Amino acid sequence: MESEFLEWLRARLQPHPALRLGPGDDAALVRLADSGTSVVTVDLVSDGVDFDLGSTDPRRIGHKALAINLSDLAAMAARPVAAVVALALPRAGALELAQALYEGLLPLAARYQVAVAGGDTNTWDGPLVIAITALGEPTARGVLRRDGARPGDCLLVTGRLGGSRLGKHLDFEPRVQEALLLHERYDLHAGMDISDGLTLDLSRLCQASGCGAELDLAAIPLDAAADAWARQLGDGSTALEHALADGEDFELLLAADEPTAARLVTEQPLAVPLTRIGRCVAEAGLWGLAGGRREALAARGYLH
Amino acid sequence: MESEFLEWLRARLQPHPALRLGPGDDAALVRLADSGTSVVTVDLVSDGVDFDLGSTDPRRIGHKALAINLSDLAAMAARPVAAVVALALPRAGALELAQALYEGLLPLAARYQVAVAGGDTNTWDGPLVIAITALGEPTARGVLRRDGARPGDCLLVTGRLGGSRLGKHLDFEPRVQEALLLHERYDLHAGMDISDGLTLDLSRLCQASGCGAELDLAAIPLDAAADAWARQLGDGSTALEHALADGEDFELLLAADEPTAARLVTEQPLAVPLTRIGRCVAEAGLWGLAGGRREALAARGYLH
Numbered sequence: 001m002e003s004e005f006l007e008w009l010r011a012r013l014q015p016h017p018a019l020r021l022g023p024g025d026d027a028a029l030v031r032l033a034d035s036g037t038s039v040v041t042v043d044l045v046s047d048g049v050d051f052d053l054g055s056t057d058p059r060r061i062g063h064k065a066l067a068i069n070l071s072d073l074a075a076m077a078a079r080p081v082a083a084v085v086a087l088a089l090p091r092a093g094a095l096e097l098a099q100a101l102y103e104g105l106l107p108l109a110a111r112y113q114v115a116v117a118g119g120d121t122n123t124w125d126g127p128l129v130i131a132i133t134a135l136g137e138p139t140a141r142g143v144l145r146r147d148g149a150r151p152g153d154c155l156l157v158t159g160r161l162g163g164s165r166l167g168k169h170l171d172f173e174p175r176v177q178e179a180l181l182l183h184e185r186y187d188l189h190a191g192m193d194i195s196d197g198l199t200l201d202l203s204r205l206c207q208a209s210g211c212g213a214e215l216d217l218a219a220i221p222l223d224a225a226a227d228a229w230a231r232q233l234g235d236g237s238t239a240l241e242h243a244l245a246d247g248e249d250f251e252l253l254l255a256a257d258e259p260t261a262a263r264l265v266t267e268q269p270l271a272v273p274l275t276r277i278g279r280c281v282a283e284a285g286l287w288g289l290a291g292g293r294r295e296a297l298a299a300r301g302y303l304h
Numbered sequence: 305m306e307s308e309f310l311e312w313l314r315a316r317l318q319p320h321p322a323l324r325l326g327p328g329d330d331a332a333l334v335r336l337a338d339s340g341t342s343v344v345t346v347d348l349v350s351d352g353v354d355f356d357l358g359s360t361d362p363r364r365i366g367h368k369a370l371a372i373n374l375s376d377l378a379a380m381a382a383r384p385v386a387a388v389v390a391l392a393l394p395r396a397g398a399l400e401l402a403q404a405l406y407e408g409l410l411p412l413a414a415r416y417q418v419a420v421a422g423g424d425t426n427t428w429d430g431p432l433v434i435a436i437t438a439l440g441e442p443t444a445r446g447v448l449r450r451d452g453a454r455p456g457d458c459l460l461v462t463g464r465l466g467g468s469r470l471g472k473h474l475d476f477e478p479r480v481q482e483a484l485l486l487h488e489r490y491d492l493h494a495g496m497d498i499s500d501g502l503t504l505d506l507s508r509l510c511q512a513s514g515c516g517a518e519l520d521l522a523a524i525p526l527d528a529a530a531d532a533w534a535r536q537l538g539d540g541s542t543a544l545e546h547a548l549a550d551g552e553d554f555e556l557l558l559a560a561d562e563p564t565a566a567r568l569v570t571e572q573p574l575a576v577p578l579t580r581i582g583r584c585v586a587e588a589g590l591w592g593l594a595g596g597r598r599e600a601l602a603a604r605g606y607l608h
Binding site: 001002003020021024025026027028029030031032036037038039040041042043044046047048049072073075076078082084085086087088117118119120122124125126127129131133134135136138143145146147192193208303 | 305306307324325328329330331332333334335336340341342343344345346347348350351352353376377379380382386388389390391392421422423424426428429430431433435437438439440442447449450451496497512607
């Protein structure tokens with residue numbers, strides 16, 4: 001299966017200036033920027049956990065598997081360069097499945113000039129597993145880390161949150177261009193992507209930065225899907241709760257000082273909204289502000 | 305589980321000069337040599353295919369998962385720098401299993417100065433899957449490719465072949481130092497590691513190089529395990545057949561011109577034997593020479 005698949009794949013791979021030796025040898029050669037520093041991230045997704053193969057077009061799954069890696073590079077404001085793809089495919093229909101996965105991920109790779117540098121394609125008796133490692137390079141400003149937020153910083157998010165299970169978790173566009181633009185033009189203190197849930201990811205940013213945070217709950221930008229998802233569940237949950245904890249929004253969570261945040265919100269330099277949702281405080285912990293009250297907020301989200 | 309595991313892991317990771325930002329952010333920062341070229345390889349191993357978790361110490365599995373990646377870097381004569389590790393762990397006992405896997409791979413990483421740069425640790429209802437991506441850097445001589453063999457070149461292997469199922473497939477030492485030493489001191493035309501079987505891997509080297517090969521069957525260095533394995537199977541198979549097709553020897557298969565090969569065999573610069581096993585020919589295909597006869601040889605081994 002693998003040799004047949006590799007032949008199919010090689011016919012579809014575009015030449016890429018960073019790819020000095022592509023799929024076919026024991027390893028690939030990837031040329032990085034002269035800084036010689038590589039930004040490396042890996043994500044593994046599997047059937048039944050991150051997607052349901054039985055009810056989902058494998059192209060969307062392939063897209064997601066690469067997009068979550070590009071989102072991690074966006075979270076560092078790094079420029080994507082290359083990716084390697086490891087697959088464990090169920091034996092029945094393995095070749096067709098591998099092709100469909102790549103038909104989903106190759107257009108995304110092309111859109112962000114990501115060289116698909118090789119991979120490891122296996123069949124087995126278990127469910128589909130995809131592990132992608134993405135390589136990026138820092139821009140001249142260096143990477144955007146999650147540990148640079150300071151008390152008094154404003155917190156901002158791109159886009160709208162919640163209800164990702166209704167489709168966004170598969171079809172989202174990683175905020176690569178947005179992160180590069182913001183990091184180049186504005187002085188951001190910290191950033192990450194919202195993968196496991198706003199409150200859980202924010203608690204991680206706070207922990208790394210040694211601060212706490214207050215969220216202005218009325219300001220959280222709700223995706224229409226958050227409300228639709230709450231109604232579909234019919235369990236009394238609210239759109240806000242989904243925005244706080246669903247995860248897989250793959251939007252950017254950013255910290256910047258007050259003047260920078262004011263500029264960001266006024267200038268709105270992105271095609272998606274940039275919203276101020278709270279601020280960092282000196283005291284460790286999370287709080288929600290609503291109706292003049294300040295209450296402790298649980299860090300909720302998806303725990304691996 | 306993941307946060308608890310990361311805490312455990314961070315306490316065990318040594319500082320590494322190439323690791324500018326380690327596990328904990330959205331991605332890791334790895335400093336590569338000034339060439340700015342990265343040698344990238346990924347391998348995915350899974351329970352029931354590459355190991356049997358039920359009957360194997362997970363430390364050996366962790367060792368193998370990293371060692372096969374280092375073997376791919378050795379196959380390119382590249383210097384290992386860093387690795388990222390993606391795990392899909394069965395839920396029951398996931399933390400203990402993750403720890404045991406790392407207890408197996410960390411000593412190997414330390415031995416070859418490989419920075420464990422981060423990872424993705426997941427639990428699920430499926431069997432254990434490990435996908436490791438290793439990054440290396442070329443030496444001043446560039447990488448050793450598999451497509452440079454020429455008709456008339458001699459073929460050589462390190463070590464002894466066959467019977468890897470009796471334990472070598474788990475416990476082998478990747479030929480990293482051997483490859484670096486040989487590539488620095490000798491003019492090698494082509495190289496790869498024997499992962500799927502001598503004849504199958506040789507057929508790939510020949511295909512990439514546009515040539516064929518003759519193997520001197522009496523010269524193949526047989527591992528004692530090849531004979532033990534044949535006896536254990538009791539199916540009439542011979543040690544030689546296992547040496548030709550078992551795979552997972554993770555020895556180096558090399559091509560060099562006649563004078564270089566003669567020097568290699570005479571000087572024996574490694575702690576393991578270097579053996580001349582045949583030569584490249586212009587005509588595509590594989591042949592075995594034995595008892596004055598020349599017969600077509602099937603490219604046999606493990607097909608993924």
